[in-house]
Amino acid sequence: MSPRAQVYILGLLLIIVGAGLATYKSQVLNLPITPGKYQTVWTIEAKVEFQARGDAVKASMALPKTQTNMEVLNEIFSSSGYGFTVDSNNGNERATWSKRTASGQQTLYYKLDVYQRQGQFEASIDGMSTAVNKPDWSGTRFSAVREAAASLIERSQQESADTETFVTQLLRGFNDPDNIDSRLLLSGFTDNSPVDIALGMLAMADIPAHILRGIYLEDDRSRLPSSVLLEVYDGEQWLVYNPATGTKGLPSNFLIWQRGDKSLLDVEGGSRSRVRFSILANNVPAREVALKQMGGDQAALLDYSIYSLPIEQQSIFKFILLVPVGALLVIFIRVVIGVRTAGTFMPVLLSIAFIQTSLLNGVAIFLLILAIGLWVRSYLSKLDLLLVSRIAAVVVIVVILMSGISIVSYRLGIEQALTITFFPMVIIAWTIEHMSILWEDDGPVEVLVQTAGSLAVAIVCYMAMTNHYIEHWMFNFPELLLVLLGSIIMLGHYTGYRLSELIRFRHMVQS
Amino acid sequence: MALPTQLLRCGVLGMNSRNINYIARYNQRALYPLVDDKLQTKLAAQKQNISVPELLGVIERQWQVKNIESLIGEWSKFVIKPTRGSGGKGILVITGRDFEYFLKSNGQKLELKDIRRHINNILSGLYSLGGKPDSVMFESLIEYDQVFTDYTYEGVPDIRIVVFKGFPVMAMLRCATHASDGRANLHQGAIGIGLDLSTGKSLNAVQYNRPVSEHPDTGKSFSELEIPGWDEILVLAAGCFEMVGLGYMGCDIVLDRHAGPVILELNARPGLAIQLASGEGLMKRLKAVEAFEPELLELPPEQRVRFMQEMV
Ligand SMILES: Nc1ncnc2c1ncn2[C@@H]1O[C@H](COP(=O)(O)OP(=O)(O)O)[C@@H](O)[C@H]1O
Ligand SMILES: [Mg+2]
Secondary structure, three states: OOHHHHHHHHHHHHHHHHHHHHHHHHHOOOOOOOOOOEEEEEEEEEEEEEEEEOOOEEEEEEOOOOOOOEEEEEEEEEOOOOEEEEEEEOOEEEEEEEEOOOEEEEEEEEEEEEEEOOOOOOOOOOOOOOOOOOOOOOOHHHHHHHHHHHHHHHHHHHOOOOHHHHHHHHHHHHHOOOOHHHHHHHHHOOOOOHHHHHHHHHHHOOOOEEEEEEEEOOOOEEEEOOEEEEEEEOOOOEEEEOOOOOOEOOOOOEEEEEEOOOOOEEEEOEEEEEEEEEEEEEEEEHHHHHHHHHOHHHHHOOOOOHHHOOHHHHHHHHHHHHHHHHHHHHHHHHHHHOOOOOOOOHHHHHHHHHHHHOHHHHHHHHHHHHHHHHHHHHHHHHHOOOHHHHHHHHHHHHHHHHHHHHHHHHHOOOHHHHHHHHOOHHHHHHHHHHHHHHHHHHHHHHHHHHHHHHHHHHHHHHHHHHOHHHHHHHHHOOOHHHHHHHHHHHHOOOOOOOHHHHHHOHHHHHO | OOOHHHHHHOOOOOHHHHHHHHHHHHOOHHHHHHHHOHHHHHHHHHHOOOOOOOEEEEEOOHHHHHHHHHHHOOOOOEEEEEOOEOOOOOOEEEEEEEOOEEEEOOOOEEOHHHHHHHHHHHHOOOOEHHHOOOOEEEEEOOOEOHHHHHHOOOOOOEEEEEEEOOEEEEEEEEEOOOOOOOOOOHHHOOEEEEEOOOOOEEEEEEEOOEEOOEOOOOOOEOOOOEOOOHHHHHHHHHHHHHHHOOOEEEEEEEEEOOOEEEEEEEEOOOOOHHHHHHOOOOHHHHHHHHOOOHHHHOOOHHHHHHHHHHHO
16 A cells, blocks of 8 residues: 555544544544533642641631632642541531641642622621620820720711711721821831721721631732721621722622631641631633532533543643644644744744733743744854853753843733743744854845744644534543544655745736 | 646646645655755765765864864865755855855855854754754865856756656756845745756746746756756666665755766755746656566666656
8 A cells, every 4th residue: 555545544644533532522422522511620739838846736627608609629648647627616617627736837728719700799698706805905095095985986887877878987097197196096006907996996886896817819910918908887787898998899700708706717736827818710621610500410411521530630731732733733834834934833933922921921021032032043153152051052042031020021021921930941042043054154034034934833823723513522532633634644755835835836826 | 726637737736736746655755854054965966976066075074163263274165064964054165265254155255264154053953854963075166167157157057857756757947036035945035947858948937837948147048958968867866766765756956067966965855846937847757667566676777767858
């Protein structure tokens, strides 16, 4: 059999098998072909750290309350070497890690996936104590703050109609930097936080209140402490206030971790304990969310899909599964269209970097590094270095540039630029080297042509790799990899004209 | 823009088809090093008594660079080349000396340290494919035949002949221009002039893939151009098949005013611009050669050339 026939038979076979498997899965196993709506699922990681003294250790941490506008999908506790229990009393869940002896730095993790549901937050009344504990601000030491608090309360009472407006006025006054009473209050205490003082004043005014601990769901945050809101009882219901501004209502992206005054973390047998939160957003098809919510039978369908992996592995797999799509595109663009690029698969790597940095930032950073790199390299070429050391030098320069860009843009408040680390440094260094030789031999025009070509291909790959449909197909039907393989093999035997040749040889037809 | 069917009717060979149907099929991988390395080609040619520019010296190691002064000695006309370069990259043509200076073909003056740096760059692989370390070759300067005087600007014109299974199928003359910086490589702006296989007369000329009728720097029209000793040149090219065994290759030949036609280099992946220069597609002739009877392929180079000349 001629190689050509073999190529077509093998290619077609792969395509048929791959497409057949995918069709079977969608028809018989009812896996939908379209991705449907996407929803943000937040992965929150609470990291408990403390210094153990060498004795028995017991750490207990409050777990998030179920909140009417948030749904917890998944919880994972890591407790290497620790005994672990979750107990609940009157609706307050706490996780407890314990160990007979431990010493040195200890780290425990609790991770959960949450998604925001439609609908309003409704605070339940059950189980929350409406008792008021008056603060102990007696004695001459506190006379000044007592006066100030009383004056602030009185003014707010005069300017308000009911509890709801009173709390707003009180907090506004308290947060007004020009308010003398508030300044007195803040300077009168040394070990009370502003929130504690606000709670004290509410108690003085006979209003039941407690703190609401939680975190704001914002993408790509790490090592955050928890945030605090105030919850106030107006006689009928609990109302949420931001203690720093006096605004009423629960921010829609606030995940309540704990209601009430109990501590977030208790550690016995350890010191310097703290909890830090990291937050990550993932876009997951709504259907997957629904399946995870239901658990059980239907989820078994997906047991062998990528979605059955833990979220971190999924995000790594995302790229791995999408790289073949990029490779196919690159081959198509080179063989069928005939675009000249610098390096065969450099554009794919570039597009992966773009996914991390977002497109515009990525293109800007790439062009910046390339331009500065070319300029520096033109100087290096005068130094008579060996090629290997010159490329190594360019790698170092690229790294310096990347760090520089990261730091400068971080100072300017552009967090995005930090993701620049995903740029394939060595590949960029090679690209700079390649481009500078090209510049010397074929002139700047050819450099422009190839840069533009590489960028165009990288952008096309980026578009494809971030397309929800393609992502959905590659995730749910990994057997499509066979289709890709088949197409790549067949494209490798494409002997027709390239689009660019139709232009190149156009004069031959006229003559 | 042309339609694929129009190109097909003109018998234009495309890049994909060239790679798969000709290069992959007729050129054995194992033979590539022989043509990709100009030094090996030269040694193989000398063994077969095929004329090539004289080899003056070779530098393979960094430490040898120190001694280049004594190697160069009194030479005033020579060429420095990376042995595995392509596309005219890294070729330095020295046409004379002026006290301590070396003169390039465009009159630019170089010092010995510039030459040393150039050699270092070549050794470290700057001009070779994939940046692989390379060696440096010194060869004698070709002084081109007077017929070409007005057809080229500051550089030696070379004749590219595509040889398929030992039969010359198409030929063009490549002339340097100011834009190509004295090198006869088309993508750098040299002019390609298609040559009639049977007569060695010009057919057509292109620069940057576009038709031209006269040399942009000298203003000389290409219409009266005729290559002297044409048959001898074609025989030389056809004989390269016996030498390296590549089924589909490009032979680059230059006409030295003293030594006559010499092989400059062989190419296992000859470009497609020759079709533009000739105003004709390669496909028809390649198909014809593929259809030849086996005994035709056994003919000696002279008869293969005559057969081809009669056929086209
Ligand atoms: N010995 C030489 N004398 C004069 N010019 C030369 C010589 N060798 C090369 N050149 C010039 O350099 C060009 C490229 O040389 P060539 O050996 O074909 O290398 P490449 O593989 O890079 O094309 C030639 O077309 C010619 O113009
Ligand atoms: Mg050449």
